[in-house]
Amino acid sequence: MKLKINRNAAKVLKEMLNSPEAEGKKIRVVITQNHGNHGHYDVILDTPAEHDEIVATDKDIDVLLDSREPLLDGVWIQYFHVPQPGFFITNPSTGFLEK
Template sequence: MKLKLNRHAAKALKKMLEEDGTEGKLFRVFVTNVHGDHAHYDLMLDTPTENDEIVKTDKDIDFILDKNDEYLDGVWIQFFHVPKEEWLITNPSKGGHHHHH
């Protein structure tokens, strides 16, 4: 499975991992809803299970993905500062629908 994130997302996520209570946890990307050919995504801190794959990124952050969920392969996590701070999690290979947080 593949996952990519922009540098702003990596910086924000690394800062979250420095907070108390995050030891031993990784970020899990998961599907909250599926509409036809696209899905909506979210993030949370979690620990992996036997159904998960740990995906390494080029930004030194590992993510948990459910290896049985086809909508997670190829997900792209972005964080923007302008025009306002917001997260954008998409999967261009699965309809390219944009989900803002």
């Protein structure tokens, strides 16, 4: 599975990983709503599960992706400060929706 993270997102994700509640956890991308050919995505802190693939990124962040979910392959995690701060998670190969 593949995954990209922009610099702004990497900074915010590293802050999440350095929080007390992140001890022993990794970043996970989840699909909050599945519409067949695209999904709504979110990022959470979680521990690895049986069907997870741990994807290493060029930003030194390991991300958990459920290998059974094809909509997760190729996601791009971005973080923007304007018009309001927040993650914008897309999958260019399947369509996209923001967090």
